Amino acid sequence: MTGMTHAITTRRAELAQRLSEHRSKIALLLVIGTIAAITAFKSEVFLSWANFENILVQCSIIGILAMGTTLLMVSGGIDLSVGSGVSLAGVLLATLMADGWSPLIAVIAAIMTASAVGGATGFLAAKSSHHPFVLTLGVLTLLQGVTLLVSISPVTDIPESFISIIDWRPLGLPLVVFVFGVVVVVTHLTLTYTALGRWLYAIGSSESAARLSGIRIDAVKVVVYAISGVFVGIGGVLMTAQLASAQPEMGRGLELAAIAAVAVGGTPLAGGRGDVLGTLLGVLLLALIGNSLNLLSITSSWQFVLQGLVIVIAVLAQRKT
Amino acid sequence: MFGSNQRRIGAVLAAMLLALTAAACGSSDASDGGQVAATNSAKPLDGKTIAIIQSGAAEYYLKSTAGSQAAIEELGGESKVFDSAFDTTKELANVNSAIASQVDGIILFPLSDASAKAELRLANNADIPVSVLYGYSEENEDNAVGFVQVNFYNQAKALGEAFAKEVPEGPIAIISGTVGRSEVVAFHDGFVAGFGDASRIVEEVAGNYDRKVAFNATQDIITKHPDLAGLVVGNEDMAVGAVAALGDKVGQVKVASQNGSPEGNAMLQAGKLVVTVGASPSQEATMSVRLLANALMGKEADPKLCQTPWAINTPDSIVSVSWEPTPEVIGSGLADPPPCSAE
Numbered sequence: 001m002t003g004m005t006h007a008i009t010t011r012r013a014e015l016a017q018r019l020s021e022h023r024s025k026i027a028l029l030l031v032i033g034t035i036a037a038i039t040a041f042k043s044e045v046f047l048s049w050a051n052f053e054n055i056l057v058q059c060s061i062i063g064i065l066a067m068g069t070t071l072l073m074v075s076g077g078i079d080l081s082v083g084s085g086v087s088l089a090g091v092l093l094a095t096l097m098a099d100g101w102s103p104l105i106a107v108i109a110a111i112m113t114a115s116a117v118g119g120a121t122g123f124l125a126a127k128s129s130h131h132p133f134v135l136t137l138g139v140l141t142l143l144q145g146v147t148l149l150v151s152i153s154p155v156t157d158i159p160e161s162f163i164s165i166i167d168w169r170p171l172g173l174p175l176v177v178f179v180f181g182v183v184v185v186v187t188h189l190t191l192t193y194t195a196l197g198r199w200l201y202a203i204g205s206s207e208s209a210a211r212l213s214g215i216r217i218d219a220v221k222v223v224v225y226a227i228s229g230v231f232v233g234i235g236g237v238l239m240t241a242q243l244a245s246a247q248p249e250m251g252r253g254l255e256l257a258a259i260a261a262v263a264v265g266g267t268p269l270a271g272g273r274g275d276v277l278g279t280l281l282g283v284l285l286l287a288l289i290g291n292s293l294n295l296l297s298i299t300s301s302w303q304f305v306l307q308g309l310v311i312v313i314a315v316l317a318q319r320k321t
Numbered sequence: 322m323f324g325s326n327q328r329r330i331g332a333v334l335a336a337m338l339l340a341l342t343a344a345a346c347g348s349s350d351a352s353d354g355g356q357v358a359a360t361n362s363a364k365p366l367d368g369k370t371i372a373i374i375q376s377g378a379a380e381y382y383l384k385s386t387a388g389s390q391a392a393i394e395e396l397g398g399e400s401k402v403f404d405s406a407f408d409t410t411k412e413l414a415n416v417n418s419a420i421a422s423q424v425d426g427i428i429l430f431p432l433s434d435a436s437a438k439a440e441l442r443l444a445n446n447a448d449i450p451v452s453v454l455y456g457y458s459e460e461n462e463d464n465a466v467g468f469v470q471v472n473f474y475n476q477a478k479a480l481g482e483a484f485a486k487e488v489p490e491g492p493i494a495i496i497s498g499t500v501g502r503s504e505v506v507a508f509h510d511g512f513v514a515g516f517g518d519a520s521r522i523v524e525e526v527a528g529n530y531d532r533k534v535a536f537n538a539t540q541d542i543i544t545k546h547p548d549l550a551g552l553v554v555g556n557e558d559m560a561v562g563a564v565a566a567l568g569d570k571v572g573q574v575k576v577a578s579q580n581g582s583p584e585g586n587a588m589l590q591a592g593k594l595v596v597t598v599g600a601s602p603s604q605e606a607t608m609s610v611r612l613l614a615n616a617l618m619g620k621e622a623d624p625k626l627c628q629t630p631w632a633i634n635t636p637d638s639i640v641s642v643s644w645e646p647t648p649e650v651i652g653s654g655l656a657d658p659p660p661c662s663a664e
Contacts (some may be wrong), residue, residue: 055541154584243565294541300500300527
């Protein structure tokens with residue numbers, strides 16, 4: 001009897017500890033569940049497959065960028081040039097195709113450019129003793145200018161063979177959702193099962209301790225910013241296909257949405273913590289708010305108020321450590 | 322990584338490089354302007370420098386800037402361009418910089434009539450005439466030589482009337498620009514007045530002048546209203562996103578927009594839009610230069626507000642003036658008096 005009581009007590013303690021560990025995600029799930037329940041009650045189309053697909057499509061590009069941002073923020077980094085990078089990749093891709101380049105070569109060129117820009121930003125971040133916030137703010141402006149130099153006007157002369165890729169449905173999913181899924185898996189595997197992932201957590205927890213333990217911090221930063229750059233390039237390519245056009249301001253503000261999703265998902269700006277599941281929930285929450293408020297016909301002024309409130313509540317519900 | 326001295330030296334070198342680049346750009350502009358001035362000695366802006374303070378690097382404003390520059394050059398002057406990057410504090414700083422540069426006149430594209438208020442007072446105190454592109458209010462009248470802008474209400478009313486003919490029955494939705502902007506309110510009110518039957522407007526969502534936001538909003542609207550017959554979009558940038566989201570439903574859902582941009586005209590010709598209302602940023606900017614040139618010659622604009630000409634476009638008939646600063650557009654905008662619209 002005493003043994004049984006002891007086992008129950010131990011299990012309860014374990015459960016309490018697990019709940020405590022995942023408090024942030026449980027809180028986020030509660031917020032998401034509440035919004036979903038209210039919207040489902042008020043809107044008959046909310047629970048339809050078509051609407052579920054809408055939500056997935058709407059969160060895919062932000063989600064891809066947020067995965068790169070998760071890697072950066074876990075390591076204590078940040079990249080405010082993500083939105084400008086999307087614009088550059090998209091406009092470059094569209095301009096190359098308008099100039100007669102093969103869509104495949106143009107896609108590779110756009111993604112490689114975005115990755116190279118990311119790598120260069122990582123190199124500068126590694127060589128700077130300051131937080132990359134200001135540095136990447138500078139890169140944001142620089143990329144805006146470079147994008148305008150590539151094309152000052154929207155580019156719409158895009159071959160149908162490229163635009164039609166958006167209609168592909170691998171595994172029955174819209175292409176953007178499928179790519180998002182692949183990026184999620186790659187990011188999760190990177191963070192959880194690779195040495196790079198361990199190094200990112202170590203650098204985010206204490207850069208000086210990580211340096212003393214022999215981690216090549218500069219190289220890691222270049223690599224992680226370059227990986228984020230690849231995701232930025234993919235985002236630019238998908239957005240160009242989705243909108244059948246590219247314009248110099250197409251990525252404006254995406255960096256803030258990506259950072260908000262990661263932060264809401266529980267990754268602190270200081271780094272050292274965070275995971276893909278949290279970011280996924282953050283991305284889902286942001287997409288869900290927009291979708292729900294539209295379906296409920298909430299006026300635009302109230303949409304701003306409610307969006308802000310939900311994000312504030314989600315952040316306040318996070319676990320303090 | 323680097324020693325602090327090395328960093329300081331690096332910073333100084335970078336600053337010197339920037340200063341040299343700026344000086345080189347400035348001298349090249351001046352020499353170009355000098356040549357223009359030399360060949361246009363009898364023109365009203367001969368020897369004068371005009372500051373163009375543009376709202377930001379969006380296509381519409383870039384075309385406005387190009388139109389202003391071409392018109393200033395045509396009238397013998399030279400131009401200095403300042404970009405406010407959609408930031409009111411930067412806009413104010415740009416006006417201060419223009420005043421400090423002792424320019425002879427300013428073409429101001431303010432972000433709102435509210436932001437223009439203080440800037441016009443500053444320029445007025447410095448005796449620098451300002452011609453304003455958008456930003457009209459009675460309160461600002463005394464401090465500017467003239468205003469050029471579209472009458473959004475009348476424009477949207479005409480669009481509403483044309484759209485009511487294209488979509489005689491069924492529910493319609495509106496994707497508007499950024500909430501809180503005066504032109505968005507005027508566009509909404511004008512459209513509803515022209516369309517007539519407000520009960521058919523089943524949804525109105527803000528697209529924030531962003532094609533991705535408009536894409537998402539359109540997806541939500543069409544999911545909620547699968548029987549939607551029409552969609553009105555506040556500009557053609559957002560219309561690109563809306564049309565992409567509609568996909569195969571373009572046709573079932575007829576789309577209207579406003580701008581008259583090259584991108585919008587291409588969508589009209591492709592049958593993706595059924596009607597648009599368009600005006601030319603190059604032409605209205607050129608008209609603004611005409612008002613400024615007249616003021617510098619002592620000729621006051623009366624009335625102060627000159628409304629931009631606009632036209633309804635359909636797939637069969639695209640009649641609004643080109644966005645490009647072609648010689649014809651510049652020529653028509655610089656006519657004296659400028660071709661202000663009665664509507």
